[in-house]
Amino acid sequence: MTDRTSEALPISVRNITKTYGRVHALDDVSLEVRSGEFLTLLGPSGSGKTTLLMVLAGFTRPDCGSLKFGDREVIRTPPHLRDVGMTFQSYALFPHMTVAGNVGYPLRLRKVPKAEIVRRVEAALETVQLGGFGDRRIDQLSGGQRQRVAVARAIVFEPRILLMDEPLSALDKKLRDQMQIELRHLHEKLGMTTVYVTHDQREALTMSDRIAVVNHGRIMQLATPRDLYERPANRFVADFIGESTFLPVSRSGKDVLYDGQRLLCEVPQIETDNLLLMVRPERVVLSREGPRDGVNNFAATATEVVYQGDSFLLHADLPGGGQMVLRGAMRGANVTALPAVGESLTLCLAPEDTVLIDGSER
Amino acid sequence: MFRWFNAPATETQVTHGQRLWLYVFAVITMVLLVTPTLIVVPMSFSDSQYLEFPPETWSTRWYDHYFGSPEWMQATRTSFKAAFLTMLVATPIGVLAAYGLHCSKVRFIRAAFVLMITPMMVPVVLVAIGAFYAYVQLKILYTMTGLVLAHTVLALPLVVIVTGSALKSYDMSQEEAARSLGAPRWKAFLTVTLPQIRFAVVTSALLAFLTSFDEVVVAMFVSGGDNPTLTRNMFNALRDQIDPTIASISTIMILVTTGMMVLAQLFGQQKEPSKPKD
Amino acid sequence: MLAARINETGLRRDERLERLKLFGLGSPAMLLILVILVIPVGWLFYVSFIGADGTFSLENYERMLKRKSYARIFQTTFEISFLTTGLCILIGYPLAYFISGLPTRIANLCLITVLLPFWTSLLVRTYAWLVLLQKRGLVNDWGISLGLWDEPIKMVHNMTGTLIGMVHIMLPFLILPVYGAMRAIDRDLMKAAANLGASPKRAFWTVFFPLTLPGLFAGSLMVFILCLGFFVTPAVLGGGKVIMVSMQIVSNIELFVNWGAASALGVVLLVSTMVILWIASRFLNLEKMTGGGH
Numbered sequence: 050m051t052d053r054t055s056e057a058l059p060i061s062v063r064n065i066t067k068t069y070g071r072v073h074a075l076d077d078v079s080l081e082v083r084s085g086e087f088l089t090l091l092g093p094s095g096s097g098k099t100t101l102l103m104v105l106a107g108f109t110r111p112d113c114g115s116l117k118f119g120d121r122e123v124i125r126t127p128p129h130l131r132d133v134g135m136t137f138q139s140y141a142l143f144p145h146m147t148v149a150g151n152v153g154y155p156l157r158l159r160k161v162p163k164a165e166i167v168r169r170v171e172a173a174l175e176t177v178q179l180g181g182f183g184d185r186r187i188d189q190l191s192g193g194q195r196q197r198v199a200v201a202r203a204i205v206f207e208p209r210i211l212l213m214d215e216p217l218s219a220l221d222k223k224l225r226d227q228m229q230i231e232l233r234h235l236h237e238k239l240g241m242t243t244v245y246v247t248h249d250q251r252e253a254l255t256m257s258d259r260i261a262v263v264n265h266g267r268i269m270q271l272a273t274p275r276d277l278y279e280r281p282a283n284r285f286v287a288d289f290i291g292e293s294t295f296l297p298v299s300r301s302g303k304d305v306l307y308d309g310q311r312l313l314c315e316v317p318q319i320e321t322d323n324l325l326l327m328v329r330p331e332r333v334v335l336s337r338e339g340p341r342d343g344v345n346n347f348a349a350t351a352t353e354v355v356y357q358g359d360s361f362l363l364h365a366d367l368p369g370g371g372q373m374v375l376r377g378a379m380r381g382a383n384v385t386a387l388p389a390v391g392e393s394l395t396l397c398l399a400p401e402d403t404v405l406i407d408g409s410e411r
Numbered sequence: 412m413f414r415w416f417n418a419p420a421t422e423t424q425v426t427h428g429q430r431l432w433l434y435v436f437a438v439i440t441m442v443l444l445v446t447p448t449l450i451v452v453p454m455s456f457s458d459s460q461y462l463e464f465p466p467e468t469w470s471t472r473w474y475d476h477y478f479g480s481p482e483w484m485q486a487t488r489t490s491f492k493a494a495f496l497t498m499l500v501a502t503p504i505g506v507l508a509a510y511g512l513h514c515s516k517v518r519f520i521r522a523a524f525v526l527m528i529t530p531m532m533v534p535v536v537l538v539a540i541g542a543f544y545a546y547v548q549l550k551i552l553y554t555m556t557g558l559v560l561a562h563t564v565l566a567l568p569l570v571v572i573v574t575g576s577a578l579k580s581y582d583m584s585q586e587e588a589a590r591s592l593g594a595p596r597w598k599a600f601l602t603v604t605l606p607q608i609r610f611a612v613v614t615s616a617l618l619a620f621l622t623s624f625d626e627v628v629v630a631m632f633v634s635g636g637d638n639p640t641l642t643r644n645m646f647n648a649l650r651d652q653i654d655p656t657i658a659s660i661s662t663i664m665i666l667v668t669t670g671m672m673v674l675a676q677l678f679g680q681q682k683e684p685s686k687p688k689d
Numbered sequence: 690m691l692a693a694r695i696n697e698t699g700l701r702r703d704e705r706l707e708r709l710k711l712f713g714l715g716s717p718a719m720l721l722i723l724v725i726l727v728i729p730v731g732w733l734f735y736v737s738f739i740g741a742d743g744t745f746s747l748e749n750y751e752r753m754l755k756r757k758s759y760a761r762i763f764q765t766t767f768e769i770s771f772l773t774t775g776l777c778i779l780i781g782y783p784l785a786y787f788i789s790g791l792p793t794r795i796a797n798l799c800l801i802t803v804l805l806p807f808w809t810s811l812l813v814r815t816y817a818w819l820v821l822l823q824k825r826g827l828v829n830d831w832g833i834s835l836g837l838w839d840e841p842i843k844m845v846h847n848m849t850g851t852l853i854g855m856v857h858i859m860l861p862f863l864i865l866p867v868y869g870a871m872r873a874i875d876r877d878l879m880k881a882a883a884n885l886g887a888s889p890k891r892a893f894w895t896v897f898f899p900l901t902l903p904g905l906f907a908g909s910l911m912v913f914i915l916c917l918g919f920f921v922t923p924a925v926l927g928g929g930k931v932i933m934v935s936m937q938i939v940s941n942i943e944l945f946v947n948w949g950a951a952s953a954l955g956v957v958l959l960v961s962t963m964v965i966l967w968i969a970s971r972f973l974n975l976e977k978m979t980g981g982g983h
Contacts, residue, residue: 064695108587110704113694124696125703128590129599141588145606154602155592202592212591421790422879423889437787440780441802447817447857448809450827454820504717511714523712526719530726534918534962536935537955540942541729564725567718625810627921632942645812649819649925658820661813672808 057085057242058119058209065114074100076266087236089245089253092263098246107131133210134203140195142187149183155206173205193224211243229255250290262286283407287327296326296371308369314403323408330376332402336395344397351392455658473659490641497562497623502616505570513578528568535628543632553636561629566619577611617675737952749953766933770916773855781863789871807861815922818854846928854926863908870904910969
């Protein structure tokens with residue numbers, strides 16, 4: 050298959066709203082997907098991510114809004130004329146056809162000559178590492194193999210946009226991890242604009258160029274995985290991606306204070322009354338020698354210590370009433386002497402790890 | 412033997428011996444259910460006017476009488492023709508209706524469904540006399556057209572219910588997949604959905620056939636003149652006296668309906684959608 | 690802040706069109722049913738209120754209340770319906786219970802004994818009983834030769850014959866829903882009941898039986914309603930002596946060409962059927978019954 054990054058289409062979503070009775074499945078959603086980008090729609094169930102994908106595919110008709118593939122307005126185009134490749138959560142393979150029959154289906158619809166169908170089907174199967182599987186029946190395939198056939202079928206007619214609805218959710222962990230990498234490679238090879246739906250944040254972080262975090266029919270934040278993790282826009286995003294604890298902080302002029310103590314951190318640009326300090330467990334450092342210079346120090350009392358094999362979790366209470374969780378790697382000094390419950394400790398947070406976020410959920 | 416008597420038969424440890432009365436009763440009932448139907452077959456080969464069992468003399472005279480009678484043959488042809496036509500008309504109309512009901516998001520769906528099964532709820536007599544009057548006005552009384560239309564109406568609920576239930580357990584995302592790949596809805600239905608509900612469609616077709624073939628009351632009013640059905644003639648014959656020819660006709664009808672039933676059961680055994688082997 | 694509602698009218702139009710198209714798929718079926726069934730039956734309603742002189746009158750209904758023969762017809766109809774339903778329950782429930790306890794393969798074989806008559810033509814089954822129950826029929830012959838009775842008993846062209854025939858026809862309609870309900874019961878429940886101290890009898894009546902009630906109710910309802918409007922079997926086996934509503938309707942048309950009387954009877958029959966169905970639908974999910982069945 051040719052490298053077609055230049056031919057991939059950008060997607061422009063504008064003011065899409067879809068209501069079911071009183072419920073806003075999609076609430077005035079706007080989004081630009083760049084040409085050739087791998088964008089993930091990430092969110093909990095009911096967030097609207099699948100609804101948005103279905104709007105892109107044409108199976109859900111929104112109440113209003115505009116949708117463009119490249120320059121073409123497609124919001125009123127029926128699904129079979131949109132020319133997008135799509136994989137479904139249940140794979141939706143046709144059991145009454147062979148693998149080749151399934152993969153060749155879109156080509157037959159497009160009246161491609163028979164010889165060419167055979168060639169392209171085999172090429173598509175090779176791309177997903179199922180070369181030679183053409184004659185197999187669907188019920189003879191394993192879950193992972195079915196997933197690949199579904200992908201092959203979606204790309205064989207060289208669509209410029211690919212939509213994927215939680216394609217890996219039915220697979221076991223090991224297979225899922227493997228497929229994540231394979232799909233990523235596939236995207237790099239074929240270069241088509243891909244919109245991917247999942248509820249698994251780790252999957253999203255692994256595979257995407259950018260992630261749109263969705264909740265209650267709105268986009269909470271659209272950013273690269275790194276930005277999303279390091280600088281979440283609000284509490285929902287911070288909560289959804291990775292683990293963290295939150296501490297309430299207050300402002301005094303230009304300073305940010307926790308429990309009266311001034312914090313070393315970036316000056317917050319956010320305008321909000323509800324400012325929170327987001328603490329990622331792996332960024333907290335345990336200091337046995339007391340407070341250190343150049344970092345934010347928190348006096349804490351250990352309340353729970355949990356050994357987890359490759360790491361340990363430390364829960365600690367802070368005098369101001371908050372809690373902090375620390376995840377430490379098991380190496381060196383830690384192995385012999387984990388802190389004891391009740392022990393007084395100093396927890397340190399580097400200024401660059403001291404992230405302030407907007408505590409309101411919208 | 413006695414050990415079996417004392418062996419437990421249910422979860423509550425009731426023994427076989429204590430349930431013997433149930434076994435006897437059940438076997439007798441099952442025999443009584445099947446016997447009347449089956450016993451007509453050997454009796455129809457009886458030479459006597461009174462249809463003995465077991466037949467003292469075996470003969471095929473009642474079959475000869477049946478096959479040799481132009482009226483009976485004509486009626487048989489009419490019945491087969493009507494049943495076949497009913498099957499051809501009711502099945503597509505019913506399947507389309509079932510599909511429309513299944514995919515439709517209109518709020519009157521409940522009402523539409525009730526309308527579809529009305530022919531099952533209304534006593535047949537009323538359907539019969541209603542159709543009779545309507546046909547007199549439309550001048551299609553005693554025609555094949557009228558008969559087929561009426562039988563189609565009677566068969567439609569069965570087709571809709573059987574096909575509808577198959578659609579309910581069908582994974583609609585396959586049709587969506589086909590549409591995403593470039594097939595308009597009708598093509599997706601024909602190439603993807605229909606092959607997978609074909610067992611239900613075949614079953615409903617056979618049901619439509621049988622509904623028409625066995626039907627008596629409507630045929631009484633609406634077929635006649637040049638087009639009496641087999642059942643109509645049989646019924647009239649029965650009202651007067653017990654014509655033994657009917658035994659031979661009955662046997663043939665049993666063969667036809669049993670054959671259809673076996674076909675329906677065979678086609679009705681759809682393979683379970685297989686789960687992936689991981 | 691009011692968001693721009695782009696393409697709203699166009700999209701709404703598309704949605705409407707699609708809904709119409711899908712609904713329209715059912716239109717040939719609905720049209721046919723309307724023309725052949727609903728309208729003529731509606732017309733029957735209308736006719737029932739037309740008197741002999743062609744004007745609006747209630748005489749058809751009055752006749753039903755006044756004439757003793759009509760009272761007898763209604764009585765017969767309800768009697769037969771109740772008796773048939775009752776007998777079906779008494780005979781059918783134990784059989785269904787028996788089959789439901791069998792392993793699946795054998796149970797399916799036994800079910801064939803229930804399904805075979807179900808599929809066989811109504812007329813053929815009725816005829817079979819006519820032959821079996823006649824004076825020189827099988828039942829009388831065997832009864833006499835076994836010494837059970839001396840003279841041939843009259844079993845056709847009367848209530849007895851009619852009942853026997855009706856029960857035989859209706860049994861599968863009761864057995865199938867009841868069997869379905871029984872099969873769906875988790876057998877562990879009976880074990881639990883025994884474990885908690887219930888005697889087998891107690892366990893049956895307090896756990897098993899109540900769980901089968903929906904199926905039993907559905908089956909009995911179906912049998913009762915079918916009996917009300919039944920024609921063929923009573924007409925043949927009753928021999929003109931046992932007259933049910935449906936038969937009276939037919940003779941009103943065939944013999945007397947009295948549409949008024951016939952339609953009035955028909956209306957009563959239809960309304961009673963609908964009322965019973967409506968009452969039942971309060972207790973049952975009818976759509977589930979017809980939608981999931983067979």
